[in-house]
Amino acid sequence: MNQMAIEVSNLRKNFGKQIVLNGINLSVPAGTVFALLGPNGAGKTTLIHILSTLITPDEGKVRVGGYDVLTQQDQVKQTISLTGQFAAVDEVLSAEENLIMIGRLSGLTTAESRQRTVELLKAFDLVDAAKKKVKTYSGGMRRRLDLAISLVVSRPVIFLDEPTTGLDTISRRALWEIIKQLAKNGMTVFLTTQYLEEADQLADRIGVINGGRIVAVGSSEELKSHVGGEVIELLNADDEVIHTIPTSGSIEDISRTLNELVRSVPVGTRVNIRRPSMDDVFVAFTSNAKETMHA
Amino acid sequence: MITTNKPVKPASLAVTNLVFIGRSIRHSLRNTEALLMAIMLPVMLMLLFTYVFGGAIDSSGDYVNYVVPGIILLCAGFGSSSTAVDVSNDMTNGIIDRFRTMPIASLSVVTGHVVASLIRNLFATGVVLGVALLVGFRPTGSLVDWILAIAVITLFILTFTWLFAAIGLVAGSPSAASGYGFALLFLPYLSSAFVPTDTMPTWLRGVANHQPITPVIETIRGLLTGTPLDNSPWWAVGWCLLILAVAFIWSISSFRKKAGRR
Numbered sequence: 385m386n387q388m389a390i391e392v393s394n395l396r397k398n399f400g401k402q403i404v405l406n407g408i409n410l411s412v413p414a415g416t417v418f419a420l421l422g423p424n425g426a427g428k429t430t431l432i433h434i435l436s437t438l439i440t441p442d443e444g445k446v447r448v449g450g451y452d453v454l455t456q457q458d459q460v461k462q463t464i465s466l467t468g469q470f471a472a473v474d475e476v477l478s479a480e481e482n483l484i485m486i487g488r489l490s491g492l493t494t495a496e497s498r499q500r501t502v503e504l505l506k507a508f509d510l511v512d513a514a515k516k517k518v519k520t521y522s523g524g525m526r527r528r529l530d531l532a533i534s535l536v537v538s539r540p541v542i543f544l545d546e547p548t549t550g551l552d553t554i555s556r557r558a559l560w561e562i563i564k565q566l567a568k569n570g571m572t573v574f575l576t577t578q579y580l581e582e583a584d585q586l587a588d589r590i591g592v593i594n595g596g597r598i599v600a601v602g603s604s605e606e607l608k609s610h611v612g613g614e615v616i617e618l619l620n621a622d623d624e625v626i627h628t629i630p631t632s633g634s635i636e637d638i639s640r641t642l643n644e645l646v647r648s649v650p651v652g653t654r655v656n657i658r659r660p661s662m663d664d665v666f667v668a669f670t671s672n673a674k675e676t677m678h679a
Numbered sequence: 680m681i682t683t684n685k686p687v688k689p690a691s692l693a694v695t696n697l698v699f700i701g702r703s704i705r706h707s708l709r710n711t712e713a714l715l716m717a718i719m720l721p722v723m724l725m726l727l728f729t730y731v732f733g734g735a736i737d738s739s740g741d742y743v744n745y746v747v748p749g750i751i752l753l754c755a756g757f758g759s760s761s762t763a764v765d766v767s768n769d770m771t772n773g774i775i776d777r778f779r780t781m782p783i784a785s786l787s788v789v790t791g792h793v794v795a796s797l798i799r800n801l802f803a804t805g806v807v808l809g810v811a812l813l814v815g816f817r818p819t820g821s822l823v824d825w826i827l828a829i830a831v832i833t834l835f836i837l838t839f840t841w842l843f844a845a846i847g848l849v850a851g852s853p854s855a856a857s858g859y860g861f862a863l864l865f866l867p868y869l870s871s872a873f874v875p876t877d878t879m880p881t882w883l884r885g886v887a888n889h890q891p892i893t894p895v896i897e898t899i900r901g902l903l904t905g906t907p908l909d910n911s912p913w914w915a916v917g918w919c920l921l922i923l924a925v926a927f928i929w930s931i932s933s934f935r936k937k938a939g940r941r
């Protein structure tokens with residue numbers, strides 16, 4: 385495999401008249417974790433579907449593992465594994481049967497599939513439910529099975545579309561450990577998420593997608609520093625945040641901002657000054673699509 | 680233990696098909712209601728036609744010999760119609776995306792349903808024939824006639840299963856697939872399945888004589904009970920092969936088209 389696991393240049397995709405991806409440029413080095421952030425409907429799933437050969441781009445060059453998604457689909461499919469936004473499991477079969485089926489379809493022998501199934505059921509805490517039909521599973525169990533299925537054979541590049549949506553805190557943290565382990569074993573992980581903390585925790589680099597374009601790329605530190613310095617939060621009597629104001633972080637800027645605020649806010653308003661979070665990054669980049677940055 | 684280092688080469692087409700056939704058979708066996716319906720409905724129809732309508736249609740008491748081939752086809756048509764729902768379920772559920780991103784021939788997921796339907800329906804046909812013999816069906820065909828009749832029935836089931844698979848592929852949802860499939864199930868009633876076509880009004884007779892079900896029924900009837908065959912076998916096989924080819928090409932093209940949209 386070459387240096388870049390994923391290379392996208394000038395990618396465009398329309399659905400009818402709606403422009404969903406409007407010139408995406410992106411590269412993800414092999415062996416790193418990349419997180420894609422963006423509001424609902426920004427085109428995250430569409431991008432993952434193009435990268436995993438499910439839909440075809442209208443325009444642009446897209447290479448995964450060095451292979452072109454249009455002309456070398458078979459090679460791309462041997463390079464990737466996809467966990468979609470919605471669980472892709474066979475509801476009529478049990479977890480065990482699902483895993484064995486995918487093992488056989490992936491080219492393992494029946495014995496190898498069985499052995500791998502035992503390992504994965506253990507790793508994803510599904511041993512007790514292994515023989516029950518997936519129809520009877522909770523959302524979180526289904527999600528864990530979906531991920532386990534994606535790991536039956538190890539492909540160099542793994543796509544995870546909102547992998548922790550619907551998981552409780554414990555399962556989410558367990559999954560984070562698994563993703564970290566995948567990265568340690570040299571896999572390239574491309575994930576989308578609604579949880580900014582997740583991107584912060586896991587990703588080497590984070591991309592923000594909005595209005596059909598990647599509006600920012602960088603490490604979480606780079607993105608936070610671009611947003612500015614300390615953030616002033618105004619809290620009402622019930623401790624609810626009623627306003628956030630970004631500042632440059634300098635004492636002059638902060639005191640000037642506070643002086644202006646003191647005249648306009650209700651009496652009793654309290655103030656909190658903190659480091660910018662990923663939430664601020666997200667709001668800064670997605671509320672105003674014109675602002676672009678490439679770190 | 681999360682990752683494995685085992686290098687794998689993709690599953691062969693034969694293994695892929697076997698795995699999908701096994702999956703569909705499991706699905707069939709677990710959908711006990713559909714399985715029971717596919718067997719019970721034709722049996723009930725047969726009892727209804729022999730004991731309730733039979734006397735009125737043909738008072739000589741020989742009606743059972745006339746109606747069994749029709750019931751067999753009705754049973755096969757009904758049994759294969761669930762393929763539309765099975766295929767549509769797979770196409771609208773996320774699982775098809777998983778199969779499509781694997782280095783396998785993903786159309787095999789449909790082939791799996793087709794083969795399972797064939798097995799299911801041949802079994803149901805056997806049950807229907809058994810019940811028919813119990814209620815007085817007296818076939819006169821030789822062994823060769825029987826083999827030919829079973830071959831024609833198999834071809835008919837295969838044809839209609841692929842047709843229903845195509846319907847499942849184009850339908851937007853499993854319930855739509857079920858609705859379209861239901862419409863097709865009226866065809867046997869507008870054929871020589873239950874009454875000879877010369878008892879129908881002229882305009883209807885024209886339709887009934889020139890639709891694919893009639894020659895298939897006349898062929899099975901001729902082979903099993905010795906009624907005149909004329910050209911029926913040729914028409915039967917011709918119709919089936921034509922519909923099979925159309926359904927197959929339609930399936931492949933709609934499978935590919937869906938690939939670009941989802």
Ligand SMILES: Nc1ncnc2c1ncn2[C@@H]1O[C@H](COP(=O)(O)OP(=O)(O)OP(=O)(O)O)[C@@H](O)[C@H]1O
Pocket residue numbers: 399404422423424425426427428429430431469940941
């Ligand atoms: N098959 C399709 N046909 C028509 N429009 C589509 C199709 N798939 C997606 N879209 C549209 O494209 C846009 C992007 O959708 P996409 O699913 O990629 O968003 P997303 O970023 O994954 O959103 P979410 O965070 O809600 O999952 C949406 O406006 C959606 O309505």
Ligand SMILES: [Mg+2]
Pocket residue numbers: 428429430469545
């Ligand atoms: Mg999405």
